[in-house]
Amino acid sequence: MTDEAARVTLKTSGDVAFARQAAAKAMAAIGASTIKSTKFVTAVSEIARNAVIYGRGGVISFSEAGAAGQKRVVAVCTDRGPGIDDIDRAVSDGFSTGKSLGLGLGGAKRLVDRFEITSSSKQGTKVTLECGPR
Amino acid sequence: MLDAANPIPMMTINGCIIVAIRDDLDDQEIVSLQDRLVEEVAKRNAHGVVIDISSLEIVDTFAGRMLAAMAQMARVMNARTIVVGMRPAVAMTLVELGMTLDGVETALNADRAINAIVSDRSNKL
Ligand SMILES: Nc1ncnc2c1ncn2[C@@H]1O[C@H](COP(=O)(O)OP(=O)(O)O)[C@@H](O)[C@H]1O
Numbered sequence: 053m054t055d056e057a058a059r060v061t062l063k064t065s066g067d068v069a070f071a072r073q074a075a076a077k078a079m080a081a082i083g084a085s086t087i088k089s090t091k092f093v094t095a096v097s098e099i100a101r102n103a104v105i106y107g108r109g110g111v112i113s114f115s116e117a118g119a120a121g122q123k124r125v126v127a128v129c130t131d132r133g134p135g136i137d138d139i140d141r142a143v144s145d146g147f148s149t150g151k152s153l154g155l156g157l158g159g160a161k162r163l164v165d166r167f168e169i170t171s172s173s174k175q176g177t178k179v180t181l182e183c184g185p186r
Numbered sequence: 187m188l189d190a191a192n193p194i195p196m197m198t199i200n201g202c203i204i205v206a207i208r209d210d211l212d213d214q215e216i217v218s219l220q221d222r223l224v225e226e227v228a229k230r231n232a233h234g235v236v237i238d239i240s241s242l243e244i245v246d247t248f249a250g251r252m253l254a255a256m257a258q259m260a261r262v263m264n265a266r267t268i269v270v271g272m273r274p275a276v277a278m279t280l281v282e283l284g285m286t287l288d289g290v291e292t293a294l295n296a297d298r299a300i301n302a303i304v305s306d307r308s309n310k311l
């Protein structure tokens with residue numbers, strides 16, 4: 053069962069900062085360790101920024117999953133942007149169409165316990181990040 | 187007062203600019219900090235920059251790239267940049283991101299960073 057805990061609309065770099073705050077709060081609510089929280093918030097920052105820069109803006113929602121005592125945080129970020137042609141290439145380190153480092157998707161994937169991405173030119177991009185407390 | 191154009195206090199001691207970055211700057215604020223820092227190095231003819239990131243809970247690829255760029259620009263202007271106060275969880279996360287922060291020197295705290303810069307300077311003089 054998942055209960056949505058927070059939702060942040062992503063249009064500007066300020067919204068990305070709000071998404072980071074919501075992510076930190078969600079991790080605190082499940083009693084996450086500092087390192088887990090730091091990793092998850094960093095991953096959220098990368099994905100939320102991508103939605104703003106490449107996805108023409110989007111929404112990120114946070115919820116809890118799992119039974120009491122083993123709760124995890126799930127973030128789902130969706131946008132209605134142009135989608136990603138070649139997801140494998142986009143997730144690989146060093147690929148960027150934005151003249152930046154190209155470490156956001158690959159890095160986010162390494163930082164969380166579960167990473168899922170789907171994308172199409174019609175529906176835009178959806179990234180799911182899930183992380184437990186330790 | 188903190189305002190958008192001038193969000194972060196900077197001071198210069200002994201030719202060394204010291205900046206303490208406030209937590210959760212957005213990308214635009216980071217870019218304007220970078221601009222200001224470069225201006226400040228030129229204006230004060232500084233030979234060192236100490237950037238305290240102890241209040242930063244996370245450093246993502248954007249912030250990391252900006253730190254590296256600030257260090258690089260300062261170097262072009264003959265100033266040495268040292269980043270201090272990086273939290274252990276931040277350092278671990280940067281490694282997993284694959285960010286190497288090339289050319290960014292780090293030190294445990296501002297005292298050590300300033301000492302390193304000042305003694306380096308007196309050796310050169
Ligand atoms: N939400 C998105 N919508 C469309 N394209 C995206 C999205 N997120 C990522 N991309 C594409 O994937 C590439 C890699 O993203 P990332 O790993 O975050 O690196 P960077 O942001 O440095 O370019 C981007 O350059 C962009 O082409």
Ligand SMILES: [Mg+2]
Nearest residue numbers: 098102156157
């Ligand atoms: Mg990115």
